[in-house]
Amino acid sequence: MKRKLTRKIKEGAIETILFLSALSSVFITISIVVVLSYESFGFFKEVPLIEFLTGREWTPLFAEPKFGILPLISGTLLITSIALIVALPLGLTAAVYLSEYAPHRLKEIIKPILELLAAVPTVVYGYFALLFLTPILQKFIPDLSGFNALSPGIIMGIMIIPYVSSVSEDAMRAVPMHIREGSYAMGATKLQTAFKVVIPSAFSGIAAAFIIGISRAIGETMVVAIAAGGMPNLTANPLEPVQTLTAYIVAVSLGDVPHGTIEYKTIFAAGMTLFLMTLVFNIIGFWLRKRIREAY
């Protein structure tokens, strides 16, 4: 009797703890959104939304400040695009190799190495881009400035390969063997089977992997802050210095802007923009992943 009672109390206590920790993460998320909204609301009381969204200059710290977010958005999108041009094809190729070709033993070696790419601190990547890749690129592209979008974009692409490849590989391996056999039975080669049947079958999972890669690239801070130069620049030219939303946020946070000023509030306006951008991609990714489960 007594044993049963203690067990019941124990179970109850554990359940409560689990519930509270789940609740706390929900609570923290909600508070972040509330603080972000509150502070950006303060910002938009002083700066009209239309100026924020259409202004072509972002110079909040100048004597005559301008609050157009477009240069930061363009910087973010430019670097993200470069990163994706590197990461998506390489990540997908790696996934095809790992899922369809690699012998088991080799896979056991390659996978941890790939995952190590994601474990390197991003500061290291940042200085690698600035001090190693940029000088090399300058030998081929004389016009490339010391700070630019290209070099951190490429490095960021390499950094997110493992995110893209591991989720894509999982999706491809989840394709049932009898679908592959159907292709082989029609006389298809391994390559044809991989590209014409396995990839389309794993489409939603691969798309989800791409979305994860995109969110990761948009949210990345250190590499850009170090190697892209801190200049908001409305351009599509990868050879010029740019600034991203994240890089702006660290740059301003590191300086000593007084609490409550408009400069201080720009952090939250930029943060809100970033939050909404990643949210959109995550919602798309969530929706796609739900669809994979329905496919089989």
Add this chain to the structure above:
Amino acid sequence: MVKELKAEVKKLNFYYGRVQALKEINLPIERRKVSALIGPSGCGKTTFLRCFNRMHDLYPHNRYEGEIILHPDNVNIISPQMDPIEVRMQISMVFQKPNPFPKSIYENVAYGLRVRGVSKREVLDEKVEKSLRGAVLWDEVKDRLNHLAFDLSGGQQQRLCIARALATNPRILLFDEPTSALDPTATLKIEELIVELKNEVTIIIVTHNMQQAARVSDYTAFMYLGEIVEYDKTDRIFTAPSNKLTEEYITGRFG
């Protein structure tokens, strides 16, 4: 009519690693007839069928011994010199569970042709229509050829897989329990189709359903523990089997 052989299995042994799954199999395959393989679960029917299109080559440690001679070329399709892809180009297969690709109905049927490098629209159009008609599916899908194959019912998907297998004019068509995942109406349709198809192509069908074997096949081989116990005309196997085991199996005393 003179009997004509499409293939001949001679002293076939097959091994999954060290485990022998087929033992000393000898069997003639009559041209443009339906040959059925029956026997209790695990006796090696699927294993045997998958030798004909070298499916076992997809997995490591599998080994064939002996010969499957394909006529009239007289080549041994299981010899190591024979390219498995070359074999699969000539011998098609329909699986136990419908396995259409995540593509349109049209592209599913065109798949084998595209794999062979055919890309001319007129050629593809013609072959796709012919194969879908051959699989008695044309009327049901002709207005929605670019719909996803998953939109079809299970029975329709299986007929789509048959159309896909027919599109490349195979010399032998293999069926591995093609109706085991289907309802009785869909099953009946597939059975009628198989009987129809033998006018054009040699068929080997695995089934654990004896009524099905009796309905669709001309010849039947009864397998047990990796061996062929008895092979004869289907009506003889079902009315006057000469082997005691066969008789016990078809009268439902085991299996």
